[in-house]
Amino acid sequence: MRAVVFYGPDDLRCEEIPTPTPAPGGLVLRIEAALTCGTDVKTLRRGHPVMIPHVPTVFGHELAGAVVAVGLGTRGFREGDRVVAANSAPCGQCPLCRAGRPNLCEDLLFVNGAYGEYIALPPRLVERNVVRLAAGTPAARAAFAEPLACALLGLERGRLEAGQTVAIFGHGPLGCLLAMLAVARKARVVLVGKRGWRLDRVRQLDLGDAIDTARVADPADEVRRLTGGRGADVTVDATGRPEAWEQAIASVGRGGTVVLFGGCAPGTTVRLDTRRAHYEELTLVGAFHHTPELIRRAVELLESEMVVPDPLLTHRMGLGEVREALELMARGEALKILIEP
Numbered sequence: 001m002r003a004v005v006f007y008g009p010d011d012l013r014c015e016e017i018p019t020p021t022p023a024p025g026g027l028v029l030r031i032e033a034a035l036t037c038g039t040d041v042k043t044l045r046r047g048h049p050v051m052i053p054h055v056p057t058v059f060g061h062e063l064a065g066a067v068v069a070v071g072l073g074t075r076g077f078r079e080g081d082r083v084v085a086a087n088s089a090p091c092g093q094c095p096l097c098r099a100g101r102p103n104l105c106e107d108l109l110f111v112n113g114a115y116g117e118y119i120a121l122p123p124r125l126v127e128r129n130v131v132r133l134a135a136g137t138p139a140a141r142a143a144f145a146e147p148l149a150c151a152l153l154g155l156e157r158g159r160l161e162a163g164q165t166v167a168i169f170g171h172g173p174l175g176c177l178l179a180m181l182a183v184a185r186k187a188r189v190v191l192v193g194k195r196g197w198r199l200d201r202v203r204q205l206d207l208g209d210a211i212d213t214a215r216v217a218d219p220a221d222e223v224r225r226l227t228g229g230r231g232a233d234v235t236v237d238a239t240g241r242p243e244a245w246e247q248a249i250a251s252v253g254r255g256g257t258v259v260l261f262g263g264c265a266p267g268t269t270v271r272l273d274t275r276r277a278h279y280e281e282l283t284l285v286g287a288f289h290h291t292p293e294l295i296r297r298a299v300e301l302l303e304s305e306m307v308v309p310d311p312l313l314t315h316r317m318g319l320g321e322v323r324e325a326l327e328l329m330a331r332g333e334a335l336k337i338l339i340e341p
């Protein structure tokens, strides 16, 4: 089969590799849709010790497809089932799994390989984090389950409620998915991002107010101006830049919650106003990855059309164009790119 294989930073090759066969308890899918992700861009640049511990490996991690082979003893799936597979499976046994926080599993098993014609899913993933799709669900929409589940975790951590205002820093695909979910929860959205193609595109989606960071001296002042001086109830950083973390903290109101959603480069730090943190009872909370339960909820939201992420698909390409697709992403000229094998 054809697949895009990651050999290490800046080394991605589209090549012919053996078509996988299913392990006992596993499945093989024919991939119908894969989506590019900001994480791919980061991984291609500097590798990813957690998500990709061994190379070479087939790249990509957001996918939907159809079961074409069922392993010995695999339960719950049949040939022809259309499914979405998450990119990880928790162990279910470590202290954090048992405490109901499987996204922090000490032995989280990551599965890559969306940019190929077929993918083998290991037994633990099949057991915990593969969801069957309804007949009419388009694969390209279903493939959003993984990033949407991450966004769900972010809003969950922020405990965002109807009628509240959320300021979201970052107008990449995850910033947009967070905004779409917040709108579905009937919250008011203020999106903060730098001018350019993406901000224009996001403005067309009409998710709420948009602040152009190139036009304002201090985005936090602007968030306060839009919220009657109080600041947002919840703020979320979806940029992974320490400056934006600080702006998210500066933009939250008394008693508010700051969701630290975007992962920053190792070794970076932020400053915190201790007076505000204490007297205004700020909650600063991290949000990482997703859980099997949230993957299922994401599929429900997509299938019920409570969230319709289709406008975030800005390009369609083939396996031979993955590198080009990731370059478009890196330059901020695309939101999500659909890769069809």
Ligand SMILES: [Zn+2]
Pocket: 037, 038, 039, 061, 062, 146, 147
């Ligand atoms: Zn992703």
Ligand SMILES: [Zn+2]
Pocket: 090, 091, 092, 093, 094, 095, 096, 097, 098, 102, 104, 105, 106, 107, 108
């Ligand atoms: Zn675990």
